[in-house]
Amino acid sequence: MSLPGTLLVTFVALSALMAAAWGWQRRTHNIGWVDVFWTFGTAAAGLALSFAWSAPDGSTARRLLVCALAAGWSLRLGLHVARRVAGAPEDGRYRELRQNWGAALQPRLFGFLQLQALVGLVLGAAIALAANRPGPLGAQDAAGAAVALLAIAGESRADRQMKAFAADPANRGRVMDRGLWALSRHPNYLFEWLAWIAYPVFALDPAGGYSRGAWALAAPVVMYFGLRFGAGVPPLEAHMLRTRGEAFRAYQRRTPVFLPFSLAAKERNPT
16 A cells, blocks of 8 residues: 555544544543543554555564554553543543533534544654664664653653642642652653654664655654643643642742743743
């Protein structure tokens, strides 16, 4: 199958998956499940494209390494979100989304999930581009693996820290500002973004022999804008301001929103 045809088939599959996610959240009355569908679907798209695009001059070892890292990311994040969503009340951000969108919630959510399917296609393609860079394994691959493992470990640690904080009744109504959360207001999103930097590290060819590898840069770009300015930081910060008030405003003033140690006014001070 041609490259455009493979991409089209993959997008159709992701679109159908996110339509199923839309149906499941209606049945369960919990929008949080769509994140589980998206996480597993994105990794599955990346793995499928990695083998669909395999070329004779590629490295089987690299393909297996990149796919293992993508699968590891997906399993860790997907299972974490699934455990958080199962049997728990709907996340406050999604409850507010229901209130804000009102009667338009379901059609607007369906459209948003189709956009997520497109994002999943971009990310899956980045995985495949990384997996199929020609040549034997080398130091560049070690660097890519190190970035991916650091990202998975960092996001896991941030999630564990938040889970432990939320489980302590003494912290009810307080703002988590310890550990990694003292360096960034959203360290879980920061490490999620870092995970997608790993694929350009694998895919880019400094010698210029694999020009299509540059397209893998789309993954961290899309994820940065999506997390920092889209469905990540803004709704979560708005929810925290409504529920924590001045305590969260004080946290905003002393802690960068995304990049640790940032001196940029827009990073440290909310607009």
